[in-house]
Amino acid sequence: MTVSDAQLAAIYQELILDHYRRPRNKGALAGADARAERRNPLCGDEIVLEVAFDGDVVREARFSGRGCSISQASASMLTQALRGRTRAEAEALVRQFSALVHGDAGAAGDEGLGELRALQGVARFPARIRCATLAWSALDEVLRGA
Amino acid sequence: MSSSASLHSGATPALIAPLAAPLPLAPRDAFPLLAADPALRYLDSAATAQKPRAVLDALRHYYETANANPHRGAYRLSVAATDAYHDARARVARFVGLRDADCLLFVRGTTEAMNLVAGSWGQAHVGPGDEVVVTRMDHHATFVTWQQLAHARGAAFRIAELTPDGRVDLDHLASLLGPRTKVVAFPHVSNALGTVNPVREIAALVRERSDAIVVVDGAQGVPHLPVEFDRLGADFYAFSGHKVGGPMGSGALLGRRALLEAMPPWQFGGDMIAFVGDEVTTWNALPHKFEAGTPNVGDAVGLAAACDFLAGLGMDAVIAHERALVAAAMERLGAIEGVRVHGPAADQRSGVVSFSMADVHPHDLATILDERGVCIRAGHHCAQPLMRSLGVPATARASFWVYSDAADVEALAEGLESARRLFAA
Numbered sequence: 001m002t003v004s005d006a007q008l009a010a011i012y013q014e015l016i017l018d019h020y021r022r023p024r025n026k027g028a029l030a031g032a033d034a035r036a037e038r039r040n041p042l043c044g045d046e047i048v049l050e051v052a053f054d055g056d057v058v059r060e061a062r063f064s065g066r067g068c069s070i071s072q073a074s075a076s077m078l079t080q081a082l083r084g085r086t087r088a089e090a091e092a093l094v095r096q097f098s099a100l101v102h103g104d105a106g107a108a109g110d111e112g113l114g115e116l117r118a119l120q121g122v123a124r125f126p127a128r129i130r131c132a133t134l135a136w137s138a139l140d141e142v143l144r145g146a
Numbered sequence: 147m148s149s150s151a152s153l154h155s156g157a158t159p160a161l162i163a164p165l166a167a168p169l170p171l172a173p174r175d176a177f178p179l180l181a182a183d184p185a186l187r188y189l190d191s192a193a194t195a196q197k198p199r200a201v202l203d204a205l206r207h208y209y210e211t212a213n214a215n216p217h218r219g220a221y222r223l224s225v226a227a228t229d230a231y232h233d234a235r236a237r238v239a240r241f242v243g244l245r246d247a248d249c250l251l252f253v254r255g256t257t258e259a260m261n262l263v264a265g266s267w268g269q270a271h272v273g274p275g276d277e278v279v280v281t282r283m284d285h286h287a288t289f290v291t292w293q294q295l296a297h298a299r300g301a302a303f304r305i306a307e308l309t310p311d312g313r314v315d316l317d318h319l320a321s322l323l324g325p326r327t328k329v330v331a332f333p334h335v336s337n338a339l340g341t342v343n344p345v346r347e348i349a350a351l352v353r354e355r356s357d358a359i360v361v362v363d364g365a366q367g368v369p370h371l372p373v374e375f376d377r378l379g380a381d382f383y384a385f386s387g388h389k390v391g392g393p394m395g396s397g398a399l400l401g402r403r404a405l406l407e408a409m410p411p412w413q414f415g416g417d418m419i420a421f422v423g424d425e426v427t428t429w430n431a432l433p434h435k436f437e438a439g440t441p442n443v444g445d446a447v448g449l450a451a452a453c454d455f456l457a458g459l460g461m462d463a464v465i466a467h468e469r470a471l472v473a474a475a476m477e478r479l480g481a482i483e484g485v486r487v488h489g490p491a492a493d494q495r496s497g498v499v500s501f502s503m504a505d506v507h508p509h510d511l512a513t514i515l516d517e518r519g520v521c522i523r524a525g526h527h528c529a530q531p532l533m534r535s536l537g538v539p540a541t542a543r544a545s546f547w548v549y550s551d552a553a554d555v556e557a558l559a560e561g562l563e564s565a566r567r568l569f570a571a
């Protein structure tokens with residue numbers, strides 16, 4: 001593997017490619033309590049996030065839309081990470097994920113982020129941070145609006 | 147890739163058959179940014195061109211020897227600035243085949259030029275019931291400007307569609323033309339597909355069927371093809387200096403004198419007036435009527451130097467060089483699994499190759515290529531109406547210019563093969 005392939009592997013980890021090829025929780029969510037849409041005007045990528053709550057706790061989250069491997073994998077992982085969290089926990093996760101993809105070392109070492117840490121390589125690609133945060137920006141709206 | 151190093155030195159381009167793997171037409175050494183980074187593969191010249199040293203030198207020389215506010219001072223330095231500006235206009239006009247240099251207006255770029263035509267001619271002549279025609283391949287600078295003018299004036303907005311291989315469908319265009327057509331705007335060359343439009347033929351078609359003005363977006367014309375405005379049959383022609391190797395923030399609008407003289411000013415201020423009364427003001431002559439405020443002399447001088455540089459290479463040689471690269475790239479990329487190249491055959495293009503790879507988003511391709519020092523554009527190329535008709539949200543685009551060579555094509559292809567492997571794994 002050349003140096004450049006190794007660097008690429010840092011962003012295109014197998015886990016990310018796997019979520020891109022086989023997105024989890026993709027499609028409409030019947031009985032959603034909240035919904036938010038985001039578009040990346042640069043590339044026309046779009047994400048719709050739908051969330052259902054049980055009281056204060058996320059029961060289920062699903063997404064639809066299309067886009068690059070980073071935006072799709074990020075949305076797919078988000079829907080998995082969200083399930084069972086309270087609103088306050090979800091808000092904290094939004095902040096911590098943003099720190100992660102902006103290169104924060106503390107966030108990169110936070111095991112609480114689980115699989116999401118696979119996206120930390122995005123920090124080296126400023127042009128792609130927006131791809132990684134598209135679904136999270138939609139989640140932010142869901143949490144604020146509801 | 148080690149062979150690329152030897153390609154840059156010594157060999158005489160004239161000894162190479164035109165369609166063999168092309169050498170750069172102008173050496174990388176003539177472009178300081180490229181000279182400083184020999185590994186860089188800059189394939190985004192359609193977005194903006196790298197600057198020849200001659201342009202950077204001309205800018206410095208102007209500011210070091212002739213800088214003053216032109217048209218105003220009664221001292222020699224101001225006269226030097228005025229002369230430099232006047233001389234720049236004459237050289238740029240000559241380069242684009244405009245004999246009457248006062249009909250060349252310096253503007254910030256194509257976008258501003260298009261807004262000038264719409265804001266002045268359009269506001270004065272387009273009204274309810276009229277029709278404004280653009281094409282499916284127009285850049286937002288043209289598309290949105292005329293769409294909004296049409297809406298503001300209560301006119302209908304019509305879009306000429308494309309053939310399946312990405313050329314303007316002339317039959318469809320003809321069917322849109324009639325006595326109510328006031329404006330027909332289209333690109334000389336599509337920035338998203340590279341398609342070169344037959345300007346003269348389209349202009350003749352418009353004349354035959356309507357009294358509309360013919361407005362050409364030449365942002366991708368002047369950098370890549372010989373342009374002779376006086377023989378194109380167009381009424382207005384706009385281009386951006388930064389795509390010609392000139393400074394950002396420079397550009398020009400060419401127009402026919404009778405139209406420009408009859409048009410109301412677009413912006414008001416110093417320089418554009420003749421007499422200012424308490425109630426009434428009269429306008430200065432062309433070109434000043436359309437150049438309100440202190441002009442951008444430095445960048446006009448830089449743009450003129452860029453035109454001289456290209457004239458030295460010869461625009462016939464530039465387009466031949468780009469087509470040889472495009473033909474090589476289309477062949478090489480077309481052989482990569484999953485790659486689809488958009489647009490017409492190589493001999494109907496400038497140096498643009500727009501493509502998609504199955505199951506790999508253009509953004510991912512751009513990142514993978516960036517890691518290898520290859521700069522391409524990924525996105526909608528300011529042509530969302532075109533992307534919708536291609537059925538893709540975005541494409542990847544590689545574009546060539548005078549410093550591009552066979553090593554660029556090879557680096558692009560190898561990067562795409564690596565993307566294919568990564569995503570297929």
Ligand SMILES: Cc1ncc(COP(=O)(O)O)c(C=O)c1O
Nearest residue numbers: 255256257285287337365366386
């Ligand atoms: C065909 C075309 N038209 C218009 C423009 C706008 O040019 P500028 O942004 O320099 O005003 C561009 C450049 O992006 C272009 O390629």
